[in-house]
Amino acid sequence: MAMNLRIPEDLDRRLEQLALEEHTSKSALLLQGAELVLQRHHRSRDISAGMDFVMSHDGELLKRLEDA
Numbered sequence: 001m002a003m004n005l006r007i008p009e010d011l012d013r014r015l016e017q018l019a020l021e022e023h024t025s026k027s028a029l030l031l032q033g034a035e036l037v038l039q040r041h042h043r044s045r046d047i048s049a050g051m052d053f054v055m056s057h058d059g060e061l062l063k064r065l066e067d068a
Contacts, residue, residue: 005030 007015015026022029055062 012026015029019026019029
């Protein structure tokens with residue numbers, strides 16, 4: 001899928017420099033960045049779901065341990 005993206009000049013310059021250093025394209029760097037954002041979001045959601053599970057199943061135990 002093709003997409004147009006407006007990038008601030010400073011960010012574009014920094015991407016260009018990194019692309020040269022990494023011997024890749026700015027497009028590839030932006031795709032890597034998008035993948036990292038998605039991974040971070042999913043990890044955060046999974047951690048939150050895990051904490052919700054622990055609190056719903058072991059909340060009382062954790063409260064007793066806190067008071068001990």
